[in-house]
Amino acid sequence: MALVGIVLGSDSDWPVMESGFQLLKDNGVEAEILVASAHRTPDVVREFAVSAKAKGIEVIIAAAGGAAHLPGVIAAHTTLPVVGVPIASGALKGTDALLSIAQMPSGVPVATMAIDGGKNAALYALSILALKYESIAKSLDFFRKEQSEAVRHKNVALQNKINSKR
Ligand code: RP5
Secondary structure, three states: OOOEEEEEOOHHHHHHHHHHHHHHHHOOOOEEEEEOOOOOOHHHHHHHHHHHHHHOOOEEEEEEEOOOOHHHHHHHOOOOOEEEEEEOOOOOOOHHHHHHHHOOOOOOOOEEOOOOOHHHHHHHHHHHHHOOOHHHHHHHHHHHHHHHHHHHHHHHHHHHHHHHOO
16 A cells, blocks of 8 residues: 655656655555646646545655645645655756745645755655654664665775875
């Protein structure tokens, strides 16, 4: 059963969210993907948002570019946590989407990631799910440890490279 719903404003947003989708999968979390636009298919977006909780979805990730109202519209129809990902598309390269998503008026919040922050959106969703699911908490701890280990290795490799030239 999908615990996460990933809504894309367009199929052109998929390359940004694909690594997040893979990260969820690597941590044992299934995600449902939907391409639906807040302005081009508003009925589809509404239907998804109002039925998500009953389907078992616990976190929604919404990625969109331009004047990105998709995460806010979804959040307006559900009390599930909504994580917004501004996509770097169009003339303003995502700054428009970033501000649209971050500057939600008081009352209906959306957690805002960095521009093209698909991977962090998945990690944030995992953090929310980890509050309830011990297996996800353990998986996330393991991810962090591996990540730290990779940085330590990079440091050692760079030190060795610098020292070998002395
Ligand atoms: C937004 O406009 C989408 O989320 C996408 O980032 C951007 C461009 O969409 P397409 O023209 O590629 O469908 O609605």
